[in-house]
Amino acid sequence: MQRLLQIVEQLLEPNVDSDWLLQNLQFINKAHLEDVIEERVIIKLCGYVLCSKPLIVIVKQQYRISTCTNKVYDISKHKNFCSSSCYGASNYLLEQ
Numbered sequence: 001m002q003r004l005l006q007i008v009e010q011l012l013e014p015n016v017d018s019d020w021l022l023q024n025l026q027f028i029n030k031a032h033l034e035d036v037i038e039e040r041v042i043i044k045l046c047g048y049v050l051c052s053k054p055l056i057v058i059v060k061q062q063y064r065i066s067t068c069t070n071k072v073y074d075i076s077k078h079k080n081f082c083s084s085s086c087y088g089a090s091n092y093l094l095e096q
Contacts, residue, residue, distance in 0.1 A: 011036045014052040048086035
């Protein structure tokens with residue numbers, strides 16, 4: 001339990017080493033990573049643990065309507081990241 005707390009605290013830091021992350025991923029689960037994403041957003045950091053960019057613009061809307069595909073997209077989780085690439089990388093990490 002102590003190790004888990006140390007890992008989660010380290011993931012809240014702006015600069016997380018990718019090698020360190022790979023070594024410690026085995027000790028945390030998807031729920032822990034989702035909590036880390038939420039905590040990083042609270043401290044105005046991108047939700048992706050390997051990104052150190054601050055969240056400058058926080059989108060208030062929950063849905064986006066695409067006129068090209070005539071679909072409505074839920075963007076509530078997407079607004080926790082600085083870019084689409086960080087959002088995709090974070091989802092990939094969550095699914096591992």
